[in-house]
Amino acid sequence: MNGALAKWARQVAEAELRDTLPRRWAHSQGVAQRAxxxxxxxxxDADLLASAAVLHDVGYAPRLAVTGFHPLDGARFLRDDHAADQRLVRLVANHSLALLEAEQRGLRGDLEAEFPLLDDHRLVDALVYCDMTTTPNGENTSAEDRLAEIMERYGTDNLVGRFIRRASPEILTAVSRVEAALAAQPR
Incomplete structure (x- = not known):
């Protein structure tokens, strides 16, 4: 994370997550490394992605958890407390198909109105890839294994489990697009 935005993002995420949620902080660092x-x-846009990667779960911080939906809580915190870059805030708000989970929580209208999904699907896919190929401990994994881990952790009847089951095809498609773009890069 070399850019000024990414350095700032790391400081904010660390301040909010390191002591209160060390495992979430480890995951966030791993997602940023993946970026x-x-x-x-x-x-x-690499600095923007690195910033969104390290901040994507900041809304889990206990003091920020207003709605209990971390993408929305984190985005509101970044917008309201830090006047953060709009694209960054929208990436955090919509990371890893958050609209589908927001719908199940009755918050889709709020999320869409406050933080519309970016038109730049490269960035959206890239953040999905980074998040969904990183374990809760910050290690690299496959998207399939990450989805299985989430299902095991939450269970099939939990709201998050239902969301992951519904979002899995789109998550895997986004990850595949990024993997194909990486494979097509000249070596």
Whole structure:
């Protein structure tokens, strides 16, 4: 994370997660590390992705959990407390198909109205890839194994389990698009 935005993002995420949610902080660091693998693919947007990667779960911080839906809580915190870059806030709000979970929580209208999904699908896919190929402990994994881990952790009857089951095909498609773009890069 070399850019100024990414350095700031890391400081904010660390301040909110390191002491209260160390495992979530480890995951966020792993997701940010994964983002560095996409630097050449994203060019000038690499710093933005690295920033969104390290901040994507900031809404889990206990003091920020207003609605209990971490993408929305994190995005509101970044917008309201930090006047963060709009694209960054929208990526955090919509990471890993959050609209589908928001729908199940009755919050889709709020999420869409406040933080519309970015038109740049490269960035959206890249953040899905980074999040869904990183374990809760911050290690690299396959998207299939990550989805299985989430299902095992939450169970099939839990709201998150139902969301993951519904979102899995789109998550796997997004990850596949990023993997194909990486494979097509000149070595």
């Amino acid at each position: 560095t693998e996409l630097t050449e693919l994203l060019g000038h």
